[in-house]
């Protein structure tokens with residue numbers, strides 16, 4: 001039987017074992033969890049190690065275990081999920097082969113409608129392995145992650161995600177200072193001011209940003225250019241220099257390993273499927289990571305209101321979970337983060353009264369509403385209604 005809860009309850013059992021066997025790392029982790037950076041009203045609960053919303057999930061977990069103790073047996077990794085990797089790799093490279101004799105328009109449409117969904121499915125496995133729910137021991141997990149990298153070709157970005165998801169998002173959910181999923185407040189304020197001052201022009205800017213994100217690797221360029229544009233347009237900082245999420249980071253040698261596998265994946269794609277096949281992959285990844293990541297962005301918008309302390313997390317139920325490894329069962333996941341994906345629906349069946357916070361909109365609908373609102377707020381947080389002049393100083 002695997003205990004579901006511990007002092008650091010958001011860690012999976014495997015991660016807990018690893019951290020426990022490394023006292024220095026555990027000390028660092030604990031000190032980070034208790035450190036108060038730029039104390040604000042929303043961060044006062046950090047002294048307890050977890051944000052108020054994370055504490056709410058912890059309380060839900062206690063309640064669940066008291067009422068249904070058999071749920072303890074659901075926790076723990078399941079290696080069988082690893083068989084999904086060769087299947088996804090075959091689908092992804094099969095599509096790359098099918099577009100290898102086509103043209104730029106066909107490659108774009110296939111990447112937009114199909115490729116980014118395949119990448120999203122692989123990214124759901126990155127989420128699963130981040131919680132050590134496929135392999136808990138270091139070496140098998142590393143080998144699994146490297147195979148995933150062969151599909152993703154993310155140049156180590158999946159490692160950053162894993163670290164931020166586990167050490168920033170889960171324990172500090174809803175806390176702007178520490179939860180990296182909250183948008184930079186200065187970027188948001190600058191965009192809101194520009195939209196309020198120039199509503200007509202903002203519509204044009206939204207269209208240009210969308211076009212930029214639709215280009216291969218355009219999101220990288222947009223990430224640099226857009227904050228500069230808003231900063232000069234409204235005359236105030238569009239990046240919050242005071243924010244430090246304090247997430248753990250991957251080591252250099254680990255990153256080099258993943259970058260090498262990404263280079264190998266790119267070489268294989270180019271050699272086997274030519275330029276169009278290679279472009280299909282990189283375009284799919286680029287669309288997935290940017291504003292044209294319809295399912296990815298839609299899912300992100302569906303999960304957390306940002307400021308809801310009673311129901312911090314919503315779940316999306318339906319067919320989409322079949323291709324996204326049940327990541328729609330997000331309320332169940334945040335409540336029991338060491339239960340693997342295929343047992344999450346059982347949690348909902350056992351305790352429907354506890355898991356009753358549901359998102360009923362489709363990911364496509366949420367994405368479209370976000371775009372129509374000129375990229376409205378992705379998460380709410382109390383800073384949005386305050387004067388942030390000290391954080392986002394005027395440049396005049």
Ligand SMILES: [Zn+2]
Nearest residue numbers: 127165333337
């Ligand atoms: Zn998670």
